[in-house]
Amino acid sequence: MSAPSAAGRVVACPGCGKPASLEQANRWRPFCSERCRQTDLGAWASEAYRVAGKPDAGEGGQEGGSGEP
Numbered sequence: 596m597s598a599p600s601a602a603g604r605v606v607a608c609p610g611c612g613k614p615a616s617l618e619q620a621n622r623w624r625p626f627c628s629e630r631c632r633q634t635d636l637g638a639w640a641s642e643a644y645r646v647a648g649k650p651d652a653g654e655g656g657q658e659g660g661s662g663e664p
């Protein structure tokens with residue numbers, strides 16, 4: 596079993612799953628395009644920010660009872 600290295604190395608784009616070339620010609624590798632790269636980075640940053648900017652989750656936990664002004 597040997598990896599077929601015919602037309603360069605191609606992997607599935609982490610962003611959309613489409614074949615993405617790992618050659619230097621593809622500056623967005625391992626993504627297929629800038630769009631996918633940006634999207635992935637955005638999602639990662641968003642998630643990281645969410646975790647980092649987690650609000651204090653120690654409010655007792657009593658919510659949804661009598662909140663009528």
Ligand SMILES: [Zn+2]
Pocket residue numbers: 608609610611612613626627628631
């Ligand atoms: Zn893609």
